[in-house]
Amino acid sequence: MTVTADDGVRLWAERSGGAGDPLVLCHGGPGLWDMFGDLAALLADVTPVVRWDQRGCGRSERCDGPWTSARFVADLDAVRRHFGLERMALLGHSWGAQLGLSYALAHPxxxxxxxxxxxxxIGPDADWRPGYKENFLARLADHPERLARWRELSGVAERTRDAERERAVLHWSVEFEDRDRALEPAGRMAEPWFGVNSECAGALDAERERTWGTPALHAACRDLGVPVLIVDGAHDIRPRSAVDSLAASLPHVRRVTLPRAGHMPWVDDPEGFRELLSRWAGDGRESPA
Structure with missing residues (x-):
């Protein structure tokens, strides 16, 4: 299915599940594509879902951007209009969580x-990036052969398509709690392989570094009337303390930490994640403080 943004760029989207208002999913990245096939299947009897690929990524039209959060918020609004939703429930993961929050702040x-x-x-990158880098290398070092191969591939200036995919799978393998079997779910993330849009990723990361962590952002979150459910995996290699200021700023928030999960909680703890989303949907998609 094709969603056309207001500037004419074509975005891939798909709706699955039964009747009722869908949960709109915002994938991570930036520069990646929807990898929520497992999650959509997990929630099949909980809620219908809408999946989509962000501009210039995955199955969406290749374009020259613009690579700004305002543009991506506008694209998400095009998805909302396409599916005839006056209001929508959003689930954002990683960078997609930032996008979902940005959309809610722009269009509560x-x-x-x-x-x-x-x-x-909502703090500066210094709140989490140094810890993430340290934890990334430590976790990859649990399997020295993976770390050695990742370093070898990272040192190549011009990688082939296969080498780029292999490096990404090794990189993503640190996100799963079952270290020995982590290459399996990481490999599913790369199938099919569309290639990372590095220009998109670089521009949006740079924008976050310039604009995130401001007093204005904290104030906007304090005024947000939208109920928010924050879901953490206790073993995410990004320090969870970085999310504390967001949780403290939101007036209508519930925070749940899944103790056996990392960055991909629906993979590490599918039953726990499904039960959490099922209760949330059963409560009318509310997350009161």
Whole structure:
């Protein structure tokens, strides 16, 4: 299915599940694509879902951007209009959690609830990036052969498509709690392989570094009337303390930490994640303080 943004760029989207208002999923990245096939199947009897690929990524039209959060918020609004949703419930993961929050701040009247999964909070990157880098290398070092191969591939200036995919799978393998079997779910993330949009990723990361962590952002979150459910995996290698200021700023928030999960909680603890989302949907998608 094709959603056309207001500037004419075509976005891939898919709706699955039964009747009723869907949960709109915002994938991580930036520069990646929807990898929520497992999650959509897990929630099949809980809620219908809408999945989509962000502009210039995955199955969406290749374009020259613009790579700004305002543009991506506008694209998400195009998805909402395409599916005829006056208000929508959002689930954002990682960078997608930031996008979902940005959308809710821009259009609070168009969001019924936000599930904020494995995000990095509203502070500066210094709150989480140094710890993430340290934890990334430590976890990859649990399997020295993976670390050696990742370093070898990272040192190649011009990688082939296969080498780029292999490096990504090794990189993503640190996100799963079952270290010995982590290459399996990481490999599923790369199938099919669309290639990382590095220009998109670099621009949006740079924008976050410039604009996140401001007093204005904290104030906007304090005024947000949308109910927010924050979901953390206790073993995410991004320090969960980075999310504390977001949780403290939101007036209508519930925070749940899944003790056996990392960055991809629906993979590490599918039953726990499904039960959490099922209760949330059963409560009318509310997450009161």
């Amino acid at each position: 009247d168009r969001v019924s609830a936000l599930v904020y999964v494995s995000g990095t909070g």
